[in-house]
Amino acid sequence: SMADKSFKYVIVGGGVSAGYAAREFAKQGVQPGELAIISKEAVAPYERPALSKAYLFPEGAARLPGFHVCVGSGGERLLPEWYAEKGIQLILNTEIVKADLASKSLTSAAGETFKYKTLIIATGSTVLKLTDFKVEGADAKNILYLREIDDADKLVEAIKAKKNGKAVVVGGGYIGLELSAVLKINNFDVKMVYPEPWCMPRLFTADIAAFYESYYEKKGVSIIKGTVASGFTKHDSGEVKEVQLKDGRVLEADIVVVGVGARPLTNLFKGQVEEDKGGIKTDAFFKTSVPDVYAVGDVATFPMKLYGDIRRVEHVDHSRKSAEQAVKAIFASEQGKDIEAYDYLPYFYSRSFDLSWQFYGDNVGDAVIFGNHDPASEKPKFGSYWIKDGKVVGAFLEGGAAEENQAIAKVAKAQPAASSLDILAKEGLEFASKI
Ligand code: FAD
Numbered sequence: 001s002m003a004d005k006s007f008k009y010v011i012v013g014g015g016v017s018a019g020y021a022a023r024e025f026a027k028q029g030v031q032p033g034e035l036a037i038i039s040k041e042a043v044a045p046y047e048r049p050a051l052s053k054a055y056l057f058p059e060g061a062a063r064l065p066g067f068h069v070c071v072g073s074g075g076e077r078l079l080p081e082w083y084a085e086k087g088i089q090l091i092l093n094t095e096i097v098k099a100d101l102a103s104k105s106l107t108s109a110a111g112e113t114f115k116y117k118t119l120i121i122a123t124g125s126t127v128l129k130l131t132d133f134k135v136e137g138a139d140a141k142n143i144l145y146l147r148e149i150d151d152a153d154k155l156v157e158a159i160k161a162k163k164n165g166k167a168v169v170v171g172g173g174y175i176g177l178e179l180s181a182v183l184k185i186n187n188f189d190v191k192m193v194y195p196e197p198w199c200m201p202r203l204f205t206a207d208i209a210a211f212y213e214s215y216y217e218k219k220g221v222s223i224i225k226g227t228v229a230s231g232f233t234k235h236d237s238g239e240v241k242e243v244q245l246k247d248g249r250v251l252e253a254d255i256v257v258v259g260v261g262a263r264p265l266t267n268l269f270k271g272q273v274e275e276d277k278g279g280i281k282t283d284a285f286f287k288t289s290v291p292d293v294y295a296v297g298d299v300a301t302f303p304m305k306l307y308g309d310i311r312r313v314e315h316v317d318h319s320r321k322s323a324e325q326a327v328k329a330i331f332a333s334e335q336g337k338d339i340e341a342y343d344y345l346p347y348f349y350s351r352s353f354d355l356s357w358q359f360y361g362d363n364v365g366d367a368v369i370f371g372n373h374d375p376a377s378e379k380p381k382f383g384s385y386w387i388k389d390g391k392v393v394g395a396f397l398e399g400g401a402a403e404e405n406q407a408i409a410k411v412a413k414a415q416p417a418a419s420s421l422d423i424l425a426k427e428g429l430e431f432a433s434k435i
Contacts, residue, residue, distance in 0.1 A: 004105075006115040007036040007089070009330070012096050012106060012268075013122035014039020016048050016316055017297035017323040019069030019078055021120060022088055024327035032087020038106065038114060040095035041148055044080045047072035049316050051152040052178040053351055056159065058186050064149070073320055099268040101290050118330055121269065121280060121288070121295040122323065125262035125314060130170070130229065137232030140240035143256040146175060158255050159186050165254030167191070168243045170229045172199040174350045175259030177212065180221050181352035183257070190221045191251055193243070195228045203348070203359060207369040208384055208396065212355070215375040219353060224249070232256070262314060264299045276301045279312040284341035285329035286322055294330065296322040305343045306413070307362060317347040345413050358405045361394035361412025362386065368421040370428035373398075383408065385424050385431070391415040392424070395432065407432040 009025065011018045018037050022045065025035050037045070047067045054062035068077045083090045091114075098107040106114045127145045130138035142162070144155050167183045169176050172194030184190045192199075198209035213223055227247040235241045243251040264279050274281040274289035279301035286294045286302065297319035301312045325342045332339045349358045365388030373382035379399065386394035393415055395408035411432045418424050424431055 004113045004115055005036070008034040008117050009036070009120070010106065010114055010116035010118075011035070011037045011120040011122050012099070013037075013124055013265075013297075014041050014043075014045050014090070014092065015122060015124045015297065016045065016069060016072075016319040017122040017124070018120075019045025019323075020320040021122065021296065021323035021327050022083065022086075023070055023075070023078060024324045025088070026086050028327060028331040030086070030088070033089075034087075036089040036091055036114065036116075037083075038091045038094050038096055038108070040093065041150070042093050043149060044078065044083065044090055044092075045069045046149065047316070048147075051149065052146055052175055053182065055149075055152050056155060056179075056182040056186070061156075070320075072316065096268060099272070101269065101272045101293055104292070116292075118292045119294065120323075120326055120330075121293065121299055122297050123265035123268070123299055124319075125264050125298045127258075128261045128263060130258055130260070135229065135231060137234060137240075140232050140234045140256075141238045142240045142254065143232065143258060145258055146179065147262070155255075155257065159183070159188070162188075162254035164188065166252050167255045167257065168193060168229075168251050168253040169257050169259070170194070170243075171259035171261075172196060172223075172225075173202070173259055173261070174200060174348075176257075177216075178350060178352045179257050179259060180216065181219070183255075184219055184221050185353075188255070191224060192216070192221060193224045193227065193229060193245065193251075195226060197225060199223075203363055203396075205367045205369070205384060207367075207373070208398075211373045211375050211380065211382065211398070215353070215355065215380075218375060224251075229256075262298070264312065264314075266299055276310060277312050281310070285333075285339070286326035286342070287329065294326040296326045302342060302344075304346075305341060306345060313344070313346060315346070315348045318344060345409065347409065355398060357396060357398040358400065358408070359394065359396045360409045361415075362388075363394045363396075364388050365393060366421060367394075368425045370425050383429065385411070385418070387418050387421065387424070390417055390419075392418050392431075397429070400429075404429055404432070407435065410435050 050067040095109045096106045127147045167188040169180045169192045180192045227245045230246040231244040233242040280295035282302045298314045304311045369384045371382030381399040383397040395411045
């Protein structure tokens with residue numbers, strides 16, 4: 001029916017934040033019928049990071065319902081039945097195309113209207129496409145992107161259809177690195193292309209990147225740096241045939257996977273809510289400039305108490321924690337109570353091949369590498385500290401055990417003084433273990 005549907009709480013977006021918010025709503029005692037999650041995806045919220053990792057394995061691949069939230073953080077899996085039991089409406093396959101924050105209503109592509117008392121914006125990000133930059137031939141078939149499960153399914157299909165074929169991965173960020181690894185594991189001939197002098201330049205130092213680049217080369221992934229894909233040629237079928245590089249080289253490709261960044265999905269709310277740093281501006285409770293409207297996850301630009309500035313964070317740990325904070329804040333404000341301000345310690349991770357790294361804190365100032373970062377060694381284990389104004393502010397660790405990762409997290413939070421880079425290089429993990 002086209003009749004208005006009305007809810008006390010609506011979450012627009014059905015990704016990681018929405019799932020963790022739902023669990024917190026249940027903990028806080030939301031009543032049946034009060035909460036709806038509206039998502040353009042066809043499935044209940046799931047742990048998005050699985051899509052570039054185990055979802056693409058040739059054997060034993062992860063599939064839903066295996067990685068619905070909240071398994072990624074060691075919690076209970078919220079299956080569609082769970083939402084039904086709690087009386088939380090999952091309104092799937094429903095894209096919101098218009099939001100009117102003044103009249104508190106949302107309109108779907110099919111013309112349905114949804115009303116709310118309190119709104120949580122959890123629309124996440126969308127990938128940047130080469131067609132957005134008018135790259136010639138970028139509309140060819142088998143030039144693929146990865147954000148949602150539909151994209152991952154297309155990638156799985158292409159991997160099957162082009163068995164043992166040639167893949168070109170465009171982009172040297174974490175998506176590029178994870179996808180290159182998984183395509184190699186699927187026995188593709190893999191070439192990675194990126195313009196920067198080394199991979200993951202926003203986080204990795206030259207030293208850290210050198211380890212991953214030679215590890216990848218050893219696994220048979222070839223890396224082409226300092227140039228970009230400037231055009232594509234197609235077969236008569238419309239499928240991609242070649243990748244033309246700006247430096248004049250031409251690479252054959254059966255599949256091209258592009259990971260060149262993402263953009264927060266804030267369009268629906270443009271001009272209606274304060275924005276900053278490309279996101280929707282919030283306070284430490286994820287409240288926006290509009291009463292009864294919250295924003296969480298990738299779209300939120302929030303105060304980072306630890307650093308005294310405001311930031312937007314596009315990582316899964318923050319999407320989970322910001323969602324929980326917003327829901328706690330909503331219930332607290334209804335009960336006239338206060339909760340603590342969000343005090344986030346940045347945490348990112350990635351996994352590929354047999355590798356696994358974690359990073360905590362801020363990668364600013366001078367960096368020093370420690371440990372065994374020889375990519376040829378049996379069990380490499382190394383890390384890096386970042387030091388600013390005489391304090392350790394960031395820590396990275398490859399191959400760490402759980403308690404070692406906890407130790408570097410503690411360092412990044414405590415920001416202990418460090419007398420010299422040399423001492424940190426020498427003490428390595430021991431320095432962290434003492435904190
Ligand atoms: P999302 O999880 O993206 O959810 C947004 C939801 O909103 C989606 O369901 C979308 O369909 C829906 N939506 C958007 N617009 C509308 C609309 N108009 N109407 C209805 N629904 C809408 N982070 C890490 O820290 N480590 C990792 O290893 C890692 N791996 C990743 C791998 C991949 C392939 C991707 C894409 C991301 C990865 N991330 C990783 C980042 C992490 O997944 C995101 O930061 C996190 O998912 C953000 O959560 P969110 O809820 O803000 O957005």
